[in-house]
Amino acid sequence: MKKRIDDIDLFRKYPHEVQQELFKGLISKAKNTEWGKKYGYGEGLSVDKFRERVPISTYEELYPSIERVLKGEQNVLWPTKIDWFAKSSGTTNARSKYIPVSPESLEDCHYKGGKDMLSLYVNLYPETKLFTGKGLSIGGSHRPSELNPKISCGDVSAVIMQNLPIWAEAIRTPPLKIALMDKWEEKIEKMVEVTVPENVTSLSGVPTWTYVLLKRILEVTGKKNILEVWPNLELFTHGAVAFGPYRQLFRDIIPSTKMNYLEVYNASEGFFGIQDQLGTEDEMLLMLDYGVYYEFIPIDQFDEEQPKTLTLDQVELGKNYALVISTNAGLWRYKIGDTIRFTSLSPYRIKISGRTKHYINAFGEEVIVENAEEAITKACNATNAIISNFTAAPIYLESDKRGGHEWLIEFEKEPSSLQRFTQVLDDTLREINSDYDAKRQNDIALEKPLVHAAPQGTFLNWLRHKGKLGGQNKVPRLSNNREYLEEIMQVNGL
Template sequence: MELLNAVLTWFMEKRFRQIEHFRKYPHETQRDVFRQLIEEARPTEWGKKYGYADIDSPETYRERVPISTYEQLSPWIERVLRGEQNVLWPSRIRWFSKSSGTTNARSKFIPVSDESLEECHYKGGKDLLSMYVHNRPDTKLFSGKGLTIGGSLQNNDLAEGTRIGDVSAIIMHNLPIWAQMIRTPSIETALMSDWEPKIERMARETIGENVTSFSGVPTWTIVLIERILELTGKRNILEVWPNLELFAHGAVSFTPYRQLFADLIPSSQMHYMEIYNASEGFFGIQDDLSLPDQLLLLLDYGVYYEFIPTEELGREHPRTLSLDEVELHKNYALVISTNAGLWRYLIGDTVRFTSLSPYRIRISGRTKNFINAFGEEVIVENAEQAIAEACRQTDAVMADFTAAPVYLGTSNRGGHEWIIEFEKEPTDLAQFTHLLDDHLRQINSDYDAKRSHDLALVAPVVHAVPPGTFYNWMKRRGKLGGQHKVPRLFNSRQYVDEIKEMLQEA
């Protein structure tokens, strides 16, 4: 394994020189991606409908091709799901990523082309390792195995020879032999669909392995680690995997989980790298270990980016910006065009640029996951920062949370209601609530204005719920494991009321 570690480390450093190229020439790289996408899609039905044959600039592209949500693009995707080809992309589509997000309560099925699999998703995994090796040239990462917590696959009944599943499962199923050799658990276990027996088998299979890295959604990774500690009777995971050095995490902000992982993995040699990978593509990697929550935007991945200032959202024809037009510290909704046939697709995430040279972003929230019932405009990033600060000041450790507005009624004022599951509860929940409210007021001027003198919002209400509450709620919703994640904020009371009702039934 030492020889393999040396060979792979050399290979990863070689790729870093290519990463440096798009860091140095970002606009030229994006123009090349744009031209290639338009040229390849000209013979498709979509390309013919929108006249790709004579689109010669991003400006013409913006004028001619509409921005699409999943609802608007779904009739085209439905045709591909049923086996039609050359609809959105010229090469044969054999895979569909079932997104954990929902649109009007239905799953999203995202086409995954061979090109996007190879030039985006796989490249993201390799570049993650390249950037880590560049940061840690003395790494022994490849002397052991990487543990990935993924999803599952199933046949697509609408079209023979095609399959549907979490993007992580699609990637694992198609990994080359050399990559399968350095990962764990077995592919049969990794692709199991039943989450609870899957966790059990993963725990038992990996206990005896030399795991040096793992990746996944923090929530479900904690479930696996805690089960392994139960089986072994160990105090922390380093007693099981002493050579563990890297956790690559994504899907949710790591900020509220940082202390919990520090307790589970008490080592100054443990490193954390955030990634921005989704069903639609691999978009960002933390390229500097000293800059948490800041992700290098990946520009040579077959993805062309546009950005909508969030104040433009909701307009019939929102203004979009290209990469060379964005500004620091402003919120933008992300629009992508990809080598799997997603055209000017509003992915649903919002980002802020923390650097323009190179282009680094921070994921700030979702276009539909926020609370704005009274003009307070609280986004996910605000909520996660406030909870993390309240936990820090009260020595608490958060496991999961969600929040919703309390709407004005004849007998109550407007406000926010939070449901928080703690790994370690604050000794004084009232103090925690005050700190949460106070920090939100410091970082969000709209919230502060509405809270002033209880003008439009009264102080928030926080419920500390028993351990396992969110796990049981997600299980009840059929959303265990894979890339499923607890929705943080919602303008509707649906999720908060469901959890409260479940607790009353117990």
């Protein structure tokens, strides 16, 4: 671990040299792939030539190549054999996205991130007793691809767990067969049964699901808080959704000033950031030697057809950038969909500032505007309704309540039944978004949407109040916080 801290210090000190060397390695390795031959990777491609020749791609634009790999073709985007795909939602043309996971991305990105997470934590807390017990992590599940049974697809957590080295498997709980179960209710009960007797010293996972598990543990054991179950618990490593709304919930259920929280930025596409300082909450060190080459699009240029990207040495503090990555799994100049903001340039530290589209992702459900509009349209058709405007926001978990989504909809023509409208809205979101569907299973994390019919003129009044009548001003369809929704309701006395 101390040796790895020296390596991290190296890219802190020489970030541009490390990224340049990594770029050359990616290009060299992929030069004989179909993609590499198409764009002249074998010609000693410079960064400038790379940006000129290779188009920036969305998932939809890259999917024809990804689909071929899914069906079993190799050497399309990356030279080594790809048997695994991480599945996530958020695409506009399919229920799920399938992200290739190469052996290199597993070893040099995802696993390296996990090891660095421990290294940085021990460096921050040298007196830690973390390794006297086990780490509890909540994984997803995986299954063979529908396109090719030799290819496996699943949540990135499941892909990582299934391929863990023996040493890592020995220090975690629950056993793999339970961690990878796909029936959530059954998995929770088994996890409670198996993990309660263990000496758990750390937790890792999405805040939403981790909280659901901890609440169930208290219900089963009858204990008042988690420290009565695991007195040596000292660390929760969290990512995927903003931790802010959950911070107090965890402080209440784990009432200890010695409990530590570590933010990480890990996604299906790669592991990008780790909190490396005390007291910075959601500020993370950008990890520069994970087989990921970074480019950045200033957010005001994002909608251009082929915007000019910036390299790491060109970014500025405090500005929002859309993240573009080229990886050791064959994602080339790929728009990941996240926006980040630099909080430090020496070393490079970032905060996740949002998504490139309006969305709700308070519980890992990743509902995007296209999902919402399709669901609204079907609900209107089913109930003979016409809408003029809408917005939606999360209802955050509270200690005695589940989370959900709250919709404020202004109807030009009222639905024949608001209850039926809500049902179709919910059913359609579950059909078209696999992550939303998973969170809605048996109301475990998300309850059925709460829909309000707003009086006519509601959104007009709010735009007028904001001084934004006319022009290109519009109501945000989705928001990952409650700011817009509560302001609209307050302005209109709702």
